Amino acid sequence: MPDLLEVEGISASYGRIQALSNVSLRMPAGSIVALLGGNGAGKTTTLNTISRLVPLTAGSIRFEGQPLNRLQSHHVVRAGISQVPEGREVFRDMSVRENLDMGAYGRSDPAGVRSDLERAFTYFPVLRDRLKQKAGTLSGGEQQMLLIARALMARPRLLLLDEPSLGLSPVLVQKIFDIIARLHADGLSILLVEQNAAVALAASQYAYILENGEIVLEGASDALRQDEAIKRTYLGS
Amino acid sequence: MDLQLALLFLQQGVASGLVVGSVYALLALAIVIIFKTSEVPNFAQGEMLMAAGYVALYLLVFRALPAWASISMTIVVAFAGAALFRRVVLTQVAHASGSPVNLVIATLGLSYVLKGLVRQTGFGDTPRSFPALVSTDSLMIGQASVTRLDLAILGTAIIVMAAFFWMFGYTKLGRAMRSVGMNPKAAQLVGVNLNRIHTIIWGLSGAISAIAALLISPKLLMTADMGSVVTLGFAAAIVGGFASLPGAVVGGFIIGIVEQLVGLFVSSRAITLAPFLAIMLVLILRPQGLFGGRVVIKKV
Numbered sequence: 035m036p037d038l039l040e041v042e043g044i045s046a047s048y049g050r051i052q053a054l055s056n057v058s059l060r061m062p063a064g065s066i067v068a069l070l071g072g073n074g075a076g077k078t079t080t081l082n083t084i085s086r087l088v089p090l091t092a093g094s095i096r097f098e099g100q101p102l103n104r105l106q107s108h109h110v111v112r113a114g115i116s117q118v119p120e121g122r123e124v125f126r127d128m129s130v131r132e133n134l135d136m137g138a139y140g141r142s143d144p145a146g147v148r149s150d151l152e153r154a155f156t157y158f159p160v161l162r163d164r165l166k167q168k169a170g171t172l173s174g175g176e177q178q179m180l181l182i183a184r185a186l187m188a189r190p191r192l193l194l195l196d197e198p199s200l201g202l203s204p205v206l207v208q209k210i211f212d213i214i215a216r217l218h219a220d221g222l223s224i225l226l227v228e229q230n231a232a233v234a235l236a237a238s239q240y241a242y243i244l245e246n247g248e249i250v251l252e253g254a255s256d257a258l259r260q261d262e263a264i265k266r267t268y269l270g271s
Numbered sequence: 272m273d274l275q276l277a278l279l280f281l282q283q284g285v286a287s288g289l290v291v292g293s294v295y296a297l298l299a300l301a302i303v304i305i306f307k308t309s310e311v312p313n314f315a316q317g318e319m320l321m322a323a324g325y326v327a328l329y330l331l332v333f334r335a336l337p338a339w340a341s342i343s344m345t346i347v348v349a350f351a352g353a354a355l356f357r358r359v360v361l362t363q364v365a366h367a368s369g370s371p372v373n374l375v376i377a378t379l380g381l382s383y384v385l386k387g388l389v390r391q392t393g394f395g396d397t398p399r400s401f402p403a404l405v406s407t408d409s410l411m412i413g414q415a416s417v418t419r420l421d422l423a424i425l426g427t428a429i430i431v432m433a434a435f436f437w438m439f440g441y442t443k444l445g446r447a448m449r450s451v452g453m454n455p456k457a458a459q460l461v462g463v464n465l466n467r468i469h470t471i472i473w474g475l476s477g478a479i480s481a482i483a484a485l486l487i488s489p490k491l492l493m494t495a496d497m498g499s500v501v502t503l504g505f506a507a508a509i510v511g512g513f514a515s516l517p518g519a520v521v522g523g524f525i526i527g528i529v530e531q532l533v534g535l536f537v538s539s540r541a542i543t544l545a546p547f548l549a550i551m552l553v554l555i556l557r558p559q560g561l562f563g564g565r566v567v568i569k570k571v
């Protein structure tokens with residue numbers, strides 16, 4: 035039985051800048067795996083290679099046993115992987131409703147889409163009151179919620195979350211991570227990219243640490259939280 | 272000039288301005304949808320119009336096909352030609368180098384190729400007149416005299432624009448087009464095939480240019496250089512803010528009306544200056560254009 039996601043020895047570069055070298059990670063179905071690291075470590079690049087926005091120069095990626103290498107980026111979401119990109123990448127001039135409809139772009143089961151919309155509102159009730167509002171006018175926290183809801187509208191089996199806590203107040207971070215825990219409890223597998231190591235380690239079962247495009251450390255999240263070196267460099271204590 | 276005459280000129284200018292303006296509005300729309308979604312100004316827009324005009328002329332006059340067949344075939348050919356150019360040529364150019372400059376040069380290349388083709392066929396050697404498919408009997412609206420053809424031009428342009436705005440604003444395809452214009456990366460992440468949407472947008476732009484050609488051709492002499500009429504479409508787009516579709520439409524009507532008013536009140540030789548006058552005025556008073564918002568640079 036293959037793992038849900040198997041990333042094996044991948045490398046990627048932007049022109050002459052080598053962003054990833056020989057990165058491997060795997061995650062079993064039903065888990066939350068954290069990918070940690072500082073600015074420019076290669077976290078976003080890793081997610082974008084999975085979403086096929088950034089080409090691999092080496093290695094391979096398998097999802098549910100199937101290689102992703104041959105898919106084009108717009109096929110990835112149909113294959114069951116949704117990404118919540120970093121930075122508030124909503125469709126600014128569209129209403130919240132249209133943003134959510136865009137999330138279901140590749141689907142042709144209107145009944146299923148309707149029920150998933152209702153389900154999204156159970157996680158993010160605030161969005162129901164904002165349906166007609168332009169997404170660009172939402173607060174930062176609401177935009178982050180909309181992004182997650184938009185990704186859920188594709189009914190993914192794997193969610194790639196890029197720095198969901200970025201720029202949010204501690205209260206909002208708590209709120210978002212409560213929802214992440216609920217999504218996980220409801221069976222969703224999540225690859226969680228974070229700079230905020232404390233929250234991410236608390237939320238995940240397993241974690242990888244990237245530095246300069248390489249995995250420098252990995253282990254069970256509980257163990258990493260006790261690790262002295264980790265505490266010093268990433269947990270600020 | 273006495274008041275009576277001024278009022279008459281004003282009515283005539285607005286009426287004729289709305290008619291030509293509606294065609295400029297279509298052209299501006301064709302330009303802006305491409306620019307908005309791919310950030311490439313298409314410098315072959317005028318030659319796409321010219322080539323479509325000659326395709327229609329060929330089918331209608333030289334092959335003597337019925338009007339409905341000529342019109343629909345012209346539109347289909349224009350859609351397919353523009354879509355193919357985007358799909359094949361621009362994709363190759365983009366693969367070879369990521370620089371947008373090369374894409375712009377490719378559109379310039381297309382404009383020369385289309386002109387060359389039309390000259391090659393020999394149809395473009397002498398100015399030709401395109402048969403009017405609607406009677407040119409005039410009728411009075413207020414004190415303005417317009418022809419039935421004029422009304423047909425205006426009516427058709429308005430119907431085409433309404434259909435376009437409905438598609439763009441209220442269908443799934445239109446929503447996908449808007450998403451690509453707003454945030455191509457997010458569009459890809461939700462499963463939009465950028466290539467497919469760009470291809471359809473180019474096709475639509477070609478089809479709209481063809482419709483503009485069919486509408487404007489009876490009113491001018493056709494030559495291989497008639498594509499220069501698209502300058503007025505660019506002017507309209509600039510007046511409207513260049514990235515705004517409603518702006519393009521309003522800009523088209525403004526340019527058309529200003530042009531006709533200048534022709535009547537100043538001199539018909541001053542007409543060619545009118546659009547630049549309108550552009551200068553707008554750029555000075557409102558640099559972002561009438562409907563322009565902030566300028567945002569997007570990356571694909």
Ligand SMILES: Nc1ncnc2c1ncn2[C@@H]1O[C@H](COP(=O)(O)OP(=O)(O)OP(=O)(O)O)[C@@H](O)[C@H]1O
Nearest residue numbers: 048051053071072073074075076077078079080229
């Ligand atoms: N589009 C790009 N073009 C060129 N270089 C890039 C591009 N995107 C990222 N890089 C470079 O690749 C490296 C990895 O960047 P990446 O965005 O993956 O880091 P990250 O871990 O997500 O950082 P952050 O926490 O700041 O989001 C960095 O050195 C970055 O400068």
Ligand SMILES: [Mg+2]
Nearest residue numbers: 077078079120
């Ligand atoms: Mg990042």
